[in-house]
Amino acid sequence: MGSVETRPRRSVLAVPGSNPRFIEKARELPTDAFFLDLEDAVAPLEKENARRAVVAALNEGGWGSRVRTVRVNDLTTQWTYRDVIDVVEGAGAMLDCLVLPKVSDASHVRWLDTLLTQIERANGLEVGRIGIEAQIEDARGLVTVDEIAAASPRLETLVYGPADFMASINMKTLVVGEQPPGYDVGDAYHYVLMRILMAARANDLQAIDGPHLQIRDVEAFRRSARRSAALGFDGKWVLHPGQVAAANEVYAPDQDDYDHAELILDAYAHATQVRRRGAVMLGAEMLDEASRKMALVIAAKGRAAGL
Ligand code: GLV
Numbered sequence: 183m184g185s186v187e188t189r190p191r192r193s194v195l196a197v198p199g200s201n202p203r204f205i206e207k208a209r210e211l212p213t214d215a216f217f218l219d220l221e222d223a224v225a226p227l228e229k230e231n232a233r234r235a236v237v238a239a240l241n242e243g244g245w246g247s248r249v250r251t252v253r254v255n256d257l258t259t260q261w262t263y264r265d266v267i268d269v270v271e272g273a274g275a276m277l278d279c280l281v282l283p284k285v286s287d288a289s290h291v292r293w294l295d296t297l298l299t300q301i302e303r304a305n306g307l308e309v310g311r312i313g314i315e316a317q318i319e320d321a322r323g324l325v326t327v328d329e330i331a332a333a334s335p336r337l338e339t340l341v342y343g344p345a346d347f348m349a350s351i352n353m354k355t356l357v358v359g360e361q362p363p364g365y366d367v368g369d370a371y372h373y374v375l376m377r378i379l380m381a382a383r384a385n386d387l388q389a390i391d392g393p394h395l396q397i398r399d400v401e402a403f404r405r406s407a408r409r410s411a412a413l414g415f416d417g418k419w420v421l422h423p424g425q426v427a428a429a430n431e432v433y434a435p436d437q438d439d440y441d442h443a444e445l446i447l448d449a450y451a452h453a454t455q456v457r458r459r460g461a462v463m464l465g466a467e468m469l470d471e472a473s474r475k476m477a478l479v480i481a482a483k484g485r486a487a488g489l
């Protein structure tokens with residue numbers, strides 16, 4: 183579906199589906215996107231109430247232009263099919279995407295695609311409009327991430343799930359987002375982030391970084407966000423109002439880079455179209471077609487962020 187610029191997702195707010203106060207608060211926060219959670223932030227005994235609350239919250243509206251999504255339970259549970267049916271039958275027209283957690287192979291995504299198509303047809307909804315966000319959060323998901331990323335035209339994003347992932351590989355730490363103690367030779371998450379990013383980009387999907395659980399430490403959030411943003415990630419989950427502004431800022435280019443990108447685009451357009459040259463100088467910098475492509479990425483992210 184679409185391109186990586188399809189929808190802005192610098193900040194993706196996690197909202198427990200069973201908590202009316204958090205749902206209310208989510209309508210006020212300036213995030214690009216949110217997901218109402220039916221999975222790990224909802225206790226097993228609250229799953230059914232949460233489904234009803236999530237459907238009601240979507241139908242009540244008040245979400246502005248935010249990307250509206252719901253995270254269903256993963257396919258090893260007894261809840262997933264009912265989550266999908268109740269949410270899409272109850273509020274499908276108000277929903278942009280479903281988030282599927284713990285996707286460990288491509289069949290998970292295909293299952294959800296098929297079920298969505300059936301529900302859309304049966305309810306007169308536009309077939310294929312509801313997208314899928316796939317969370318990569320275990321070793322199997324990572325080693326099959328290329329097939330997962332190509333599994334359905336509904337896919338819009340791959341989302342890194344650090345907490346589950348770290349548990350899945352037996353990482354010797356309890357702190358999500360920080361380097362595991364003892365690993366002092368680089369970034370322990372580099373391979374995972376890069377692997378997800380490559381699979382996403384090869385399939386024209388967005389890549390979204392997962393949550394940072396030390397919610398009061400905004401500087402630590404910012405450090406972790408800067409790392410994935412530097413690689414090319416499009417955004418990050420936020421769990422707390424204090425993380426929102428940091429995510430919106432870190433995943434947008436800064437003003438100087440944005441201005442410079444627009445300058446490169448203008449200079450290069452003039453060079454190729456008016457002067458018929460493929461390489462030109464802008465100050466001390468040589469520009470060619472590859473420079474234009476890099477500038478396009480920064481300019482598109484800047485425009486989407488309203489710079
Ligand atoms: C998110 O779902 C995570 O496991 O980090």
Ligand code: MG
Pocket residue numbers: 222283319343345346
């Ligand atoms: Mg998880």
